Structures are given as C-alpha cells and as structure tokens.
Amino acid sequence: MATRRQFIRISTVSAGAVMAGMAGFRLLASELTEGQKATMAALNKRTPTYCEVCFWKCAGWVYKNDQGAIQKITGNAEDMNCNGRFCPRGTGGVGMYYDEDRLKTPLIRTEERGKQSFREATWDEAFDYISEKIKKLSADYGPECIALFTHGSGGKYFTTLLKALGSPHVAAPSYAQCRGPREVAFQATFGQTLDSPEPLDIRDTKCLVLIGSHLGENMHNGQVQEMSDAIDKGATIITVDPRYSTAAGKSKYWLPIKPATDLALLLAWINVIINEELYDKAYVEKYTYGFEYLKEHVKDMTPEWAYGVTTIDPTVIRETAREMSNAAPAVIVHPGRHVTWYGDDTQRLRAVAILNALLGSWGRRGGFYRAESAALPEPTHPPYPVPKRTWRTEFPDLYKLADVVLANGVCDASVPDPSRNCKFHGWIVNGSNLIETLPNRANTLRAIEALELLVVIDTMPMEITGYADVILPECTYLERYDEIRTGPHRKPQIALRMPAAEPMYNTKPAFWMARELAKRLGVIDYFPFETLEEQLDWQLKDLGSSLEEMKKVGVKTFDRPNDDLFFTPGEEVEFFTGTGKIELYSTLLADGGFDPMPRYTKHPEPPEGFYRLNYGRAPMHTFGRTSNNPNLTDLMDENSVWVNPRVAKEWGLSTGQYVYLENQDGKRSEFPIKVRVTERIRWDSVYMVHGFGHAQKKMRRCYGKGASDASLITNVMLDPIMGGTGMRGNFVTFITDLVKEEVAS
Numbered sequence: 001m002a003t004r005r006q007f008i009r010i011s012t013v014s015a016g017a018v019m020a021g022m023a024g025f026r027l028l029a030s031e032l033t034e035g036q037k038a039t040m041a042a043l044n045k046r047t048p049t050y051c052e053v054c055f056w057k058c059a060g061w062v063y064k065n066d067q068g069a070i071q072k073i074t075g076n077a078e079d080m081n082c083n084g085r086f087c088p089r090g091t092g093g094v095g096m097y098y099d100e101d102r103l104k105t106p107l108i109r110t111e112e113r114g115k116q117s118f119r120e121a122t123w124d125e126a127f128d129y130i131s132e133k134i135k136k137l138s139a140d141y142g143p144e145c146i147a148l149f150t151h152g153s154g155g156k157y158f159t160t161l162l163k164a165l166g167s168p169h170v171a172a173p174s175y176a177q178c179r180g181p182r183e184v185a186f187q188a189t190f191g192q193t194l195d196s197p198e199p200l201d202i203r204d205t206k207c208l209v210l211i212g213s214h215l216g217e218n219m220h221n222g223q224v225q226e227m228s229d230a231i232d233k234g235a236t237i238i239t240v241d242p243r244y245s246t247a248a249g250k251s252k253y254w255l256p257i258k259p260a261t262d263l264a265l266l267l268a269w270i271n272v273i274i275n276e277e278l279y280d281k282a283y284v285e286k287y288t289y290g291f292e293y294l295k296e297h298v299k300d301m302t303p304e305w306a307y308g309v310t311t312i313d314p315t316v317i318r319e320t321a322r323e324m325s326n327a328a329p330a331v332i333v334h335p336g337r338h339v340t341w342y343g344d345d346t347q348r349l350r351a352v353a354i355l356n357a358l359l360g361s362w363g364r365r366g367g368f369y370r371a372e373s374a375a376l377p378e379p380t381h382p383p384y385p386v387p388k389r390t391w392r393t394e395f396p397d398l399y400k401l402a403d404v405v406l407a408n409g410v411c412d413a414s415v416p417d418p419s420r421n422c423k424f425h426g427w428i429v430n431g432s433n434l435i436e437t438l439p440n441r442a443n444t445l446r447a448i449e450a451l452e453l454l455v456v457i458d459t460m461p462m463e464i465t466g467y468a469d470v471i472l473p474e475c476t477y478l479e480r481y482d483e484i485r486t487g488p489h490r491k492p493q494i495a496l497r498m499p500a501a502e503p504m505y506n507t508k509p510a511f512w513m514a515r516e517l518a519k520r521l522g523v524i525d526y527f528p529f530e531t532l533e534e535q536l537d538w539q540l541k542d543l544g545s546s547l548e549e550m551k552k553v554g555v556k557t558f559d560r561p562n563d564d565l566f567f568t569p570g571e572e573v574e575f576f577t578g579t580g581k582i583e584l585y586s587t588l589l590a591d592g593g594f595d596p597m598p599r600y601t602k603h604p605e606p607p608e609g610f611y612r613l614n615y616g617r618a619p620m621h622t623f624g625r626t627s628n629n630p631n632l633t634d635l636m637d638e639n640s641v642w643v644n645p646r647v648a649k650e651w652g653l654s655t656g657q658y659v660y661l662e663n664q665d666g667k668r669s670e671f672p673i674k675v676r677v678t679e680r681i682r683w684d685s686v687y688m689v690h691g692f693g694h695a696q697k698k699m700r701r702c703y704g705k706g707a708s709d710a711s712l713i714t715n716v717m718l719d720p721i722m723g724g725t726g727m728r729g730n731f732v733t734f735i736t737d738l739v740k741e742e743v744a745s
C-alpha cells in the first residue's frame with residue numbers, strides 16, 4: 001500500500017522543479033519600468049490570493065523579493081481547499097504573470113477573421129467600438145442576440161452587464177462540456193447538485209471508487225490530499241479506467257474496463273448489492289423511493305451479463321461490490337468532474353448516485369457531507385429588464401433538464417441555417433478558448449464566421465483571440481481584485497484575492513472593463529460601486545468582516561449554523577425531489593419523458609485499425625490555460641499518445657517516434673505527437689493529455705507542441721436530457737509515413 005508521501009510524490013512533481021523554472025523570471029522582473037518597480041517595492045509584503053490556475057480556487061499568499069518582484073505563491077494554512085499546500089501547477093501560477101507572450105494592450109481586428117491582423121487601440125477606442133456594435137445589434141435583433149461565454153472570475157461582471165442589457169444568454173462550457181450531467185443526475189436523485197468542491201468526505205472514507213476519475217493527475221488539491229490520508233488509513237481504492245492511471249497504481253483493484261461500458265458495470269454492481277442484500281436496509285427504507293422498481297429493473301443485469309459487455313471478470317465485480325458494502329456507509333462512488341463522455345452521461349451518473357444511495361453514503365461520515373457556504377449580499381441595482389425571448393422559450397422541448405444556457409447550443413444557434421432564423425449575432429468570450437473547448441471545431445468556426453461582433457477577454461493570445469473583432473487584455477489573477485470566494489465546504493469560509501502587483505503592460509481587470517462598457521451602454525446603475533474594493537468592503541462588512549481584515553488573514557472561517565455535517569441517527573430528512581425522498585426511480589426524469597431508470601445501451605466500437613481516443617489531465621497543466629506558462633512548460637512541454645505494446649507492434653511504433661493522428665472522419669491532427677508505448681493502456685484505446693497542439697503562433701512556448709485532442713473530436717453524442725456533449729466516441733488511427741526530421745522541420 002502506498003504511503004501518503006509516496007502518493008503525493010507521484011501525483012505531483014517536485015516543487016523544486018517549479019522554483020528552478022522561476023530563475024529566468026528574475027531577469028524579466030529586472031525589465032520592469034521604474035514605476036512598476038516602485039509600486040512593487042511599496043507592496044513588498046505578502047498579499048492574499050486564491051489561485052486561478054485551475055478552478056479549485058486554493059487560497060494562498062503571494063510573496064515578493066526585496067526588489068518587489070513576485071517570487072512565489074504558497075498555500076494559506078487556514079484554507080480548507082488546500083490546507084496550506086499549493087499543488088505544483090498552483091505554485092507555477094507566477095508564470096502567468098511573467099509570461100512575455102501575454103496580451104498587452106487592446107487590439108482591434110484589421111483583416112478578415114482568423115488572419116491574426118490587429119492594430120493596437122486605446123481602451124476608449126476599444127470600448128467605443130464594442131458599445132456601438134452592441135447598440136446596433138440590440139436595435140436590429142434585440143439584446144437577446146448577444147451571448148456571453150465565460151470560464152473565469154471576470155464572468156460575473158460581464159454577466160451583470162449582459163443581464164442589464166436584457167440578454168439572459170450566459171453560457172459556461174463547464175456545464176455542457178464538463179460537469180452538467182452529474183449535476184442533473186444528483187439533482188434528480190438527491191434533490192441537490194454537487195457544486196465545487198464536491199462535498200466528499202474522502203479523508204474519512206474506507207472505500208473510494210473512481211470511475212474514469214483520475215485523482216492525482218486531475219490535481220484537485222484538497223481531494224488529492226484527502227485521498228492520500230485515506231490511503232494511509234487503509235482505505236480501499238477501486239479504480240475503473242481503461243488506463244493504468246496514477247490512482248490505479250494506488251488501488252487495491254484496477255478494473256481496466258472496455259471503454260463506453262461503465263454504465264453496465266454500475267448496473268451490475270447495483271444488481272449484486274441488491275441480490276446479496278448488501279445495501280443499507282434501514283437507510284433505503286427510510287430515505288429512498290423506488291427500491292422495488294430498481295430491483296426489478298436490474299434483475300437481469302448480473303455480473304455475468306456485465307462481463308460480456310465490460311470484459312470485467314464477474315468474480316471481480318462481486319468482490320468489489322462486497323468491498324463497497326463492507327465499508328458502507330463510509331464509501332464514496334466518486335461522481336467525477338469531466339463526465340461528458342458518450343451522450344448517456346446523465347443516466348450513467350444516475351447509476352453512480354443510486355449506488356451511493358443504496359450504500360447509504362449520502363449524508364454519512366466517510367461519504368457525502370452537508371456543505372455550507374457563506375452568503376454575501378449582492379449590490380443593489382434596478383431589476384434586470386425581462387428578456388423578450390430566451391433559449392428556453394425558443395426551445396421548450398429540447399434538453400428539458402438543462403437549467404443553464406448551453407455553450408454548444410448557443411454555438412449551434414449562431415450558425416446560419418436556412419431552416420431557421422439565426423438567433424445569436426454577438427459573442428463576448430471571457431477566459432474560454434472556445435476553439436479548443438467546444439467539440440466539432442468546424443461548427444464553431446462556422447458560427448464565428450457569421451457573427452457581427454466577437455469580443456474576447458483573456459490574459460493570453462489563445463486560438464479564439466485570432467478570430468476576435470476586439471481583444472481586451474485582462475490582467476492576471478495576481479494583479480487584480482476579484483469577487484470573494486465563498487465556495488461550499490465543511491464550514492462556511494471566505495477567501496480574498498487582491499492584487500500583489502500593479503497590472504503589467506496595458507492590461508486591466510474585468511470589473512473595470514465591464515463597468516466602463518456599462519457607462520457607454522447606459523446601464524451604469526447596475527454597477528453601483530465605482531471600484532471592486534469598495535464593493536468587497538461593503539459585502540465583507542455585511543458578514544462581520546472587512547477588506548482590511550481580509551487583507552491580513554486572506555481566509556476567514558465561520559461556524560456552521562447547525563451541528564449537522566452528517567445525518568444524525570434516525571433524522572428526518574426532506575430531499576428536494578418530487579417525492580421528498582432520495583429517488584432511485586426518478587420522477588423528474590419520468591415527468592420529462594425520459595427513462596426514470598438508467599439503462600445501458602451499446603455504443604459504437606472503433607472501426608478496424610482505429611482506437612478509441614481517450615484524453616485526460618496531467619498534474620502540472622490545466623487544459624490549454626497553462627500550456628504556455630514558462631514554469632509549467634519546464635515540467636511538461638508537449639503531450640504524447642499512449643499506445644499499447646500489442647498495437648505498437650502491429651504498427652511498428654516505438655516510444656519517442658512522432659506520428660500524426662487521424663480520426664474516423666478523416667480529420668488529421670495539425671501537429672505530430674510523440675508515441676509512448678506502454679502496458680498502461682488497453683489495446684483498443686489510446687490516451688493523450690488535453691491542452692496541447694496549439695496552433696496559435698503568438699504563444700511561442702507551446703505553439704505546435706504535441707497534438708490537440710479537441711481537434712480530433714468531430715463526433716459529438718448529445719445527451720438528450722441536458723444537452724451535454726459526449727466526446728469519447730471518436731476513434732483515431734496513426735499516420736506514420738513521416739520521418740522525425742520532417743517533423744522537426
């Protein structure tokens with residue numbers, strides 16, 4: 001059994017390596033202007049922040065050296081998301097500040113979209129351009145034709161702007177391209193969503209089941225630490241993955257499942273747990289609805305049935321089900337995070353939720369706890385105008401359980417189509433590289449081509465910025481205030497992000513940009529505070545704190561209003577479902593016309609000579625967001641494609657060789673990718689880390705390094721329940737007729 005230290009070492013990389021990578025920054029810091037140096041010297045003390053290298057939002061401290069240059073970031077010991085320790089990506093976040101390829105000043109496009117021809121503009125010019133366009137689009141089509149895509153802290157302020165203008169169309173790829181199906185599934189089962197961080201009591205669990213969730217590579221800091229603690233305390237880890245992941249290496253059971261069959265395994269586990277009466281009878285009796293339906297539903301879904309589907313030995317299916325039951329209720333079947341795989345994802349996550357319910361882990365120590373958040377007041381402003389049309393009124397029968405605007409839906413509705421009126425004419429894109437984020441790139445480009453306005457707000461020149469009409473350079477999280485972090489945890493906790501340094505170059509915070517646009521568009525009343533500092537101080541005082549206090553402590557924890565982290569024995573609990581119970585049979589799904597029970601359906605298999613394309617994360621990178629970060633490229637600067645030795649032999653491939661990948665629709669990767677021959681991947685699949693293969697030349701460190709999985713995802717399987725984009729139904733083959741010298745050239 002691996003120790004905590006071993007796990008941390010494997011799942012992270014040496015912090016020393018990160019610090020070594022920072023050596024070059026001292027030179028860059030010396031290139032700062034005298035004004036910038038003076039400001040930094042004045043601020044030469046530790047300042048609180050919360051990390052934005054990923055969205056775990058660990059709270060920490062930013063330190064500067066004697067010259068006032070930002071030197072390092074460490075975790076805040078009081079923070080429940082990180083327990084005083086940043087992950088290597090987080091410590092490498094300094095690289096976002098010093099990256100010399102950053103966007104530096106507003107830019108306005110001078111040639112056709114995608115040509116990367118821009119002229120530098122003043123902020124006034126940029127804002128005037130945008131506001132005139134928005135006024136015209138609102139007059140021509142109504143303000144509802146403008147959509148915001150957001151995946152960053154600044155999205156909050158642009159959301160206020162958009163709603164003030166009369167558009168409700170705020171889309172986040174983190175829903176339909178990532179977590180949405182699990183939120184709908186848990187809502188349907190337990191009457192509540194999971195949010196982030198998920199309320200998992202991993203540190204006290206006795207059995208953790210990971211299905212396609214590679215904790216340790218997916219560096220969600222607090223969870224990785226808790227998993228290490230659980231391992232040290234002897235917890236059983238069961239990992240289901242066609243790839244021998246880092247987590248699989250720490251597991252008692254690794255189930256190398258045939259891809260696209262996870263739902264069959266989950267149903268077989270449910271079958272065993274019911275047939276062998278391994279479920280928590282008192283809990284199921286008291287809290288759940290639909291047990292008899294479920295029992296009938298899974299009666300034929302035996303381990304032997306599942307063996308034929310999943311290739312997992314029936315004995316192992318039974319053994320692992322018993323392991324879960326032995327640990328119950330201190331057991332967690334992890335709900336995962338990026339769960340948009342095969343288009344039946346809500347139903348797969350329903351099976352995960354049902355399994356947890358049978359084991360009685362919801363509301364129990366070592367299972368799921370009741371999370372609490374601090375509530376901050378929102379600034380008072382006039383009511384938002386009522387939109388004349390919304391995506392929901394336009395499409396009442398589509399994806400009925402989607403409760404947020406779908407990023408892919410907005411994209412589809414922006415593509416001119418003679419059979420319908422095009423609905424979106426302007427996009428504001430904040431911190432989301434849609435070219436890589438949305439599947440089916442050709443469709444995204446068709447939509448962009450038809451837009452009359454595309455504004456991109458980002459810190460880096462991503463692929464999407466090449467298509468913008470106007471680019472607004474945002475300063476990094478180390479140079480700005482942002483909203484107070486209030487995310488849920490075992491206790492309510494807040495964290496402050498404040499500038500550790502003046503914004504470099506001619507960059508600005510999103511709050512200021514949104515407010516300046518609001519002034520020009522006649523909706524300044526929706527931004528009653530002139531600065532974010534004033535707003536934060538007002539909000540914090542309502543909570544009994546202040547900006548002054550938070551600058552000193554960074555993080556503040558409050559007592560829970562009630563001592564109810566877990567259910568007490570015999571507690572009466574009302575769940576926010578149709579029946580007030582945990583729904584094994586979902587009335588929400590039945591009422592929506594969907595199957596109330598999860599049902600396995602067979603998915604297409606790779607054609608001859610093709611392999612299923614699986615993608616995932618590396619501990620030192622967060623999608624394309626960090627691909628150009630000088631600290632983190634020092635640790636990993638390109639991805640590789642994992643190939644089983646049997647496949648490698650058939651193709652004559654060897655480790656280190658470069659190949660192109662081509663998918664089932666003939667789409668070839670723009671750049672070659674290095675082969676890694678390994679037993680750690682099944683013979684029917686390949687695997688690569690997401691976020692590489694950038695085609696944006698302005699990101700000089702990562703341009704052309706590795707291949708982009710996103711560019712190979714042309715087959716999208718839509719979840720009929722909530723519109724999620726299943727992206728794991730793509731298959732690739734190898735193009736080998738390239739010699740390494742050609743690749744290098």
Ligand code: SF4
Nearest residue numbers: 051054057058087090
């Ligand atoms: S997990 Fe790492 S990258 Fe993510 S917020 Fe925490 S320190 Fe930053």
